[in-house]
Amino acid sequence: MIEAMGLTKKYGEKTAVDGISFTVRPGVVTGFLGPNGAGKSTTMRMIVGLDRPTAGTVTVNGRPYAQHRAPLGEVGVLLDAKGVHPGRTAREHLVAQATTHGIRSRRVDHVIEITGLASVAHKRAGTFSLGMGQRLGIANALLGDPHTLILDEPVNGLDPEGVVWVRTLLRALAAEGRTVLLSSHLMSEMALTADQLIVLGRGQVIADAPLKEIVARAQTTTVRVRTPAVAALTALLRRPGTEVTSVEADELDVTGLSAQDIADAAASAGIALYGLTPVQQSLEDAYMQLTAEAVEYRSFAPLPTAGGSR
């Protein structure tokens, strides 16, 4: 469980994180989503005490991170793949981290094995590719078998197999009742991994809801209509709350009406329809929509209910 209250970070005049409050619950995978500079990494760094908040508080499992006597057993963190001295081997890096908490070398070998680092465990970390460094970072986060995992862009640089592995692992950890917070700029990845989304924009929370709800709420019903009578149909459907845009000579995109409404209206007006296809909105669309409005929705304003008349 991670709880942030009015968390703020200012670097001089610039506000990176602007009084955000959120709760990351155990048992689900929570995704931290936002454009570059939205404050995701800064927030993660504040959670584990690397950056001191300008204002506000954040606790992990009930207390500030620095107050845990064995923090690696509480929280596993992956902040960036480069957080390793390049001259040290992967295993030595993990042994040093493990030693601070009296974690046995058997556990070190185990995390090396499950992250697929066994063949390079005795190579210096400076020779690692981005993907290898990422595996080492994940191994490091798992070392203390923590209740809470905080992973900044964990799939960054991983091969497809590694991406699937991380997804499976995080889902398994959450299913065990652990708290999992991950950030990603890969929205497709987030759609497959996260249950709950916290969307950040300009240092503020612009959405904090289940993934499905965010997609649904941001979803506008767009239907692609193919008809020979483009002009007549446009005139028929154009009313408040509905948007009709022409795509091609015989195609229209209609937003704000269901396929059924359009078909009924066309039938009663005697207009022939050759095609009627609802256009599915993805998380990506929802996300673009949310973050585009980041300027407008400065605080906890409710999400826009899309569409209008339905």
Add this chain to the structure above:
Amino acid sequence: MTTFAPADLTGLPRVIVRPATFRRLVAAEWVKLRSLRSTWWMLAVGTLFLPLFAVSRTASIAQVPEAVGSSSMVGAVYVTSGVALAQLVFCTLGVLTVTAEYGSGQIRATLVAAPTRLPVLGAKVLMTVGTVVAASMVGVALAWAGSARWFEATGMSIDLTRAEDLRILLGVPLYLAAATALACGIGAVVRHSAAGIAAVLGLLLVVENGLGAIPWTPLQTFAAHLPSSAGTRLLQSDAVGSVITTSSTTMLSPWEGFAVMLGWVLVALGVAAVLLRRKDA
């Protein structure tokens, strides 16, 4: 090609995690120190400077018959004359043990494991200084053993029952320990390898010698109280003047000099501690 193992979390033994005590942090710093090749190179070079200088200086004096029997031929001073160079290597080690963590991002992993921060600085300084003490004691022993065969020819001797000989020989690990701790502190303040090494070596080589060479008494007195000039009083014989520094205007006794040096060390580590607590990592 490496592959991830299936994310099978069931049936694993419960992982034992213990509090990150100071003792464990010191042990972890030892793992970090010993696992870098550069550590061993620096320790070897720094240590070998001691016998190298001791042997070359005693051997060359043995070639000068008129010097034999002079009262300034203090064996302990000649045996420990490699300190001037050894300190440069050990200070570099001291700076790097701290700054390399900042340069590589390792510091974030380190501080995540020890979020109260100050014990990390303590553990790091203790481990680095302890290693330098051990290395310099080996260096002094090698220097003594290596140069002993020319003692007779030069009329020199070392007798540990003589207070001054004992003080000078013990002064080597003590002085190098303080210099290394100072370097760790400066490294923790500047957080940058090149800047840290430049600051420490600049202080030891340029500032202290430069100020001491300016013939203006207040400046010379001040220069005599700078860390290296004050601390090396421990390595000087009453029979001869300074071996390491150009300043001989100091009124400090050997142990007063060393106390002044320790004062500088405390200041540097104090500033480092405050910055470590306050600044973002």
